[in-house]
Amino acid sequence: MKELTCIVCPVGCHLSVDENQKITGNKCPRGYQYAISELTHPKRMLTTTVRTIFNDVPRLSVKSKEPVPKEYLFDIMSELNQLIVTKHVKIGDIIVSNIHQTGVDMVATKSTDVNHQ
Amino acid sequence: MFDYIIVGSGIIGSMIARELSRYDVSIMVFDKENDFASHQTTANSAIIHSGHDPKEHTLKARLCVEGNKLYEKLEQELDIPLLRTGAYVVAHGEEEEKLLQILYDRAQANRVPNIQMITPEELRQEEPRLMSTITKALSLPSTKVTYPWEVAFAALENAVKNGASIRRNSHVITIEKDHNNFKMTLDDGTVWLTRHIINAAGVMSDRIASMIEDDVEFVIHPRRGEYLVLDHRAKDAFHHVIYPLPTAKGKGVLIVPQVHGNILLGPTSELVNDPEDASTTMEGIRYIKEQLRMLSDAIPYEWTIRAFAGVRATSSYDDFYIQESKTYPGFYHVAGIDSPGLTAAPAIAKYLVEEVINIRASKKASFDPYRQKRTLFHQLSEEDKYRLAKENPLYGNIICKCERITEQEIIDAIKGPLGNDTIKGIKKRARAGSGLCQGGYCEHQVLNIIARETKKPKSSINYDGQHTPILVKETKTHE
């Protein structure tokens, strides 16, 4: 019997997986998917920042549009740390597409034009 | 070549610098730290004692009473804050009342003004939160409270105005005789010549003395005192300094209303091995609360914002040690200045210069005793606030929300003759970060203002000492 905590949403259902790969404990279908994914190929949402040239917004917050493979988190961080945003962006703008060949885009979660927002 | 080099820029060194700057002599003040007045001066009860406590016919007694009077003049000249709280020494029961009487007699002998014994009813009128088990109290109206490091800074600023030089990060490591003068070497390799040395080095004064003296007449026994600080929202709890009866260990754990509305509770008193061990302990805080239970059971501890400790330079010598070296004329020790050092400080400086040094140099005609009045925005009248903030938008920008400190006041603390470029230095001067949130809201703003005003990178802005940057590593740089 394997015990997991679902991380898809803040509820954090306690999931159990038995020897026959039967999954119980999820309050919604996303939890079921999470359990499968976590046991085969764990993925995580990545939220971080990237550097900009703007003095009043030296860092821009970004997120992965979908979860990325957990084992690539630090590699993705390394790649993102090389970036410098030089043009103004808005929420939702793609900052990097297909980060680290995962097929997942990194998008801005804030606009760089902050004054009096 | 200087006429006088003073080692130590605490309240004692600063007052001495100011006193000497009345005369036509060249003066340099060294401090080994990254800011002036960094040790005892920033960690004491802030009380200007009446003089009831020191033994009769000691220097402590005489200079305490004289110093207390001199603070009235300092308030005018240096624009320092002085809270005229008065004090009560309280006694529980007959045995303690006998000890209280001894204190009364001593206070009389020491010529403490306006003392009187009061009844528990009178006491309760003034201080309703004190224990009803108190049976008698000694009132000491000449007791005051000040802001100790501001006094030191004010004196030092005034000394600089009158020609003195100051140097931080100046750690003295050797002192040698050089014909009729002294040669001092610092740990940065620089060498300094001076005709006279004033040793005002606090807990390190015996170490400074033994750099040249074979026989040092005093040994520093570092004595640590821990304190709790309550936020200024507790200010209505007590209005006077409250002393229990003193014991061999010292004056005891006190309740001390502070100049900016805070209440100080403490100190403890224990000997420590390391003269710079200013750590707080669980036992110390417990001890403070236990002892204070005898004074009041209504202390608003929920307003505790900080615990700190300081190490006092208690010495083996039974009094203040203010003497010229017996072996090396021109080398003066001002050592063992524990309580009532803060109170006695201006009198110590006068005594040293006029009686111990017996200075021959002529007085400066140009000596200006006044330090310019500082603008504390939140203390101004409504009309003055309107006018000033309109003239200068930097007064309209509130940086420290808890204590109402404006951007201009922070800039003033960075610039100026005693300006400083550390977070702690700005806290000592402008009080930003001294309030309820202890810098949670404002530290990043203060840091950015310091970086901007000093044109230094943010990652070089220190918390206190030279190698204490708050921002340790900039992320996403190509290193």
Next chain:
Amino acid sequence: MNNVDLAIIGGGAAGLAAALSAVDDALRIVLIEKDRQLGGILNQCIHNGFGLHQFKEELTGPEYADRFIQSLSKQGVSIMFETTVLDIQKKEDFELMISSPKHGYEHLHARAVILASGCYERTRGAATIPGTRPKGIMPAGSAQRYLNMEGYLVGKRIFILGSGDIGLIMARRMTLEGAQVLGVAEIMPYSNGLTRNIVQCLHDFDIPLYLSHTVTHVKGKEVLEQITIQEVDQSMNPIAGTEKVFDVDTLLLSIGLIPDVALFDGLPMKKSPTTRSAYVDQHLMTNIDGLFVCGNALHVHDLVDWVSDEGKKAGQWAKRYLLSPSHAEKDLKPILLGHYVRYVVPHHIDMNDCTEPITLSFRITKKMTAAYIKVIQDDQVIAQRKSAYLAPAEMESMIIQPHQLISKNPIQLIVEDIV
């Protein structure tokens, strides 16, 4: 502009929601914000987890704030940026002393005020953690701001005290940005944070969690060098012999949030010792007529979605106070706390003014699975619901419809195990 109908203090989640719901052609509203931008603490909360209830989507902090900021920009609410409120007094109306670089020092008059000023972090000093006072000890939120907004790490070897969400989130964040997080200590025998955060912030990075431990010593003259943690017993006293030492340069504190109600100092405000903020009625109004409080300034929330709900209500009630006030005399009855309820907001109900559903927001004293939440009046259960899982770290709510009240006597909120 010196006279407004409604002044809202704070442009974070609570203030934004309050402003949006108070909008009315008949009202002059001003939103006062001390920073250069709206959003409050959400601007530095770059992680996910916001908006599941409000928007049925999982958003980061800045994205959540942006939804409200965009909506507000379409309304005619004046916003004062870089403006700090120094004091509030009440005579016939409210007088706010405000200050900004742009307009200097001014007095602003308002007929009603909503305080949405958020909260601040409990400090090392307030917790009197013993030891030296070197550089390197700071609240987790301050480190978060330096990292996420300015782009600096405050240290390389980190220990975190407090396993609330801020501490857990920072454990992950610092690790991703290249610091080493050596552990998290939590004085309680359970973590206060969301379980998902234990997984994705600690387990994912092999960061150990020391439950029933606290920091008992700090070492380092000018810069932090070492901390000691110890296990504590049931009375929270450190147990000798359980010392564990860590060589670190940073100790981040996630040891509690305190409502920022400094602005109550100038008012005869009654404060609750449990929530450390004002007593309010079901309209989120304090004992001072026209003064409303909402969000973290009223009580510390764990989900911003509920902060927005509360802000929305404060806005609605402030609007009603200004446009169509109830003239009935007040009949305030306290809400009594029953088993396992640590506190409830509101604290009392004006029984003469119950026209809308009343939301009781509360926290319980211990973790419970399978429980009944019951509201009792005159010894009768007037409302109840079942809950599968309750925890002190998760604020709960119970809604009472006006018709469910059977008299004007006090109601009691209790939580009962289902046996």
